[in-house]
Amino acid sequence: MSDTYEIDGANDGADEAETPETGTLPLDVWHRARGGRMVEFAGYWMPVQYEGIIAEHTWTRESAGLFDVSHMGQLYISGEGVEAALEAVLPIDLSTLKPYAPRYSLLLDDQGGILDDLMVTRWNEGFYLVVNGATKWDDIGHLREALPDAVNINHLEDSALLALQGPQAFAALNRVVSGENPLSALTFMKGGQFKLAGVDAWISRSGYTGEDGFEIAIPAEAAAEVADLLCAQPEVKPIGLGARDSLRLEAGLPLYGHDLSPETSPVEADLAFGINKRRRTEGGFPGAERILAELANGAPRKRVGLNLEGRQAAREGAAVFAGNEKVGVLTSGGFSPTLNHPIAMAYVAAAHTAPGTALEIELRGKRLPAVVVPMPFVPHRYHR
Structure with missing residues (x-):
């Protein structure tokens, strides 16, 4: 997150x-x-x-x-029936969440759009959430409305x-x-x-x-x-x-407000790993109808990584083309200090998302050659 x-x-x-x-x-x-x-x-x-x-x-x-x-929102959610109540709001199977082991999850609207991405950890009798700083007040309001009165939301200010x-x-x-x-x-x-x-x-x-x-x-x-x-x-x-x-x-990690928004679903964003096996079977979370359909049939577009030729970086909002057809839009981009060339993330129509697909990015009236590549751009080095 x-x-x-x-x-x-x-x-x-x-x-x-x-x-x-x-x-x-x-x-x-x-x-x-x-x-x-x-x-x-x-x-x-x-x-x-x-x-x-x-x-x-x-x-x-x-x-x-x-x-x-420290601008991130730290919340502790507890009270009677907290596990079932929180599971009705998030697409996570909380029964699989071991104590003190953070897990990535998503706050979704009723249409399956992403309101925020977050980390959730089982703490004692409740759950510790870390949400994005720019959305934390909206998240708290959304949770207060969605959770029953018996569940407490403590903002750890x-x-x-x-x-x-x-x-x-x-x-x-x-x-x-x-x-x-x-x-x-x-x-x-x-x-x-x-x-x-x-x-x-x-x-x-x-x-x-x-x-x-x-x-x-x-x-x-x-x-x-x-x-x-x-x-x-x-x-x-x-x-x-x-x-x-x-x-x-x-690292190929999406940024809320750019790569993630209410206009994107977890399947489009390549974040379906955040929807556990039981929830895929049972549903019961916001936007489940759309998301389960996309899991079964594929989403119309997908977040992909792009390597750009040359030295010029492309930024959010740039159009992505396959020939004369506009097939997507950049959501993040910049020069990679590690790889020494520009990289970007974009949402691209499903037919053009295979690694190795040649595309072009429009920048100030010119086209920059780009190719779809697997993410992360730089391998993760997590200690497992």
Whole structure:
């Protein structure tokens, strides 16, 4: 799960005094003190970069980067009948969800469109959800309307969320963390309770860069101390939104508000893995009629990866052509620092989605050659 941001359109020239409604995160002062170039994003001031997007991207791929993702919505849902109630809202089989093991899921509308993508974890008698920052208030409203009164939704506003990502993330975090169980007990999509800088920390081995890494929920008041402790490790540097975007694109991971929206279904988005076997048989979730039909018969279009020739990147909204026929539209695109050429994701008509299919992308009246390729563009390196 990622979040909505468009780096090219970032309001980096805004004067904070002119936008008093823009919020600050627990690490706002910390980011500015470390030279973070702040932009307005998802209603908050956030760092788009520190020393440069490509340098930060490369550092994360080779070492370990620290991302502030405290703008994300952290929710704890509990109460009488919570499991059945939540399962009626999400297309997940919660009976298969082991304690402290996060699982990817989706919030859907009645037509099967994606309202948000999220992570859900069984915590004690309830469920911990992490939803996208730009949609969290809408998500809370949707859940309050959809869930019965006996189910409680607790927005964990006093919790900060950090992501430590990269091949050296384990070495850096293992040096400073303690707990009943060793950090090495966590494999990809497993979590647990630990101590970090003297405070309780929920840590899961997960993230949205394609690299090994961890997501760390801590009390907001301890965020600066924890960030200082992590960045004191030689493997770790703070990383901004720009590199977060290029990393997730290389990993082939969709971005809500760009690659995912109420106009896209999980089948079109190639996220059908989020619909468990029992739910495919029984249905009973929002949009099930459309989604089960697409699973059985195929969707009219599909999210695909594209390699572009040359050096010029194409961006969201560019039309995709097969000969003279428009067959799709780009939803994410940029230059891949790892591969050293442009890449993109697009929704393309089903007849043109096979790997190796030659297409063209229209950019400023010219056509750029492109070819459909499997995703991820850069192999995932999760610790399984």
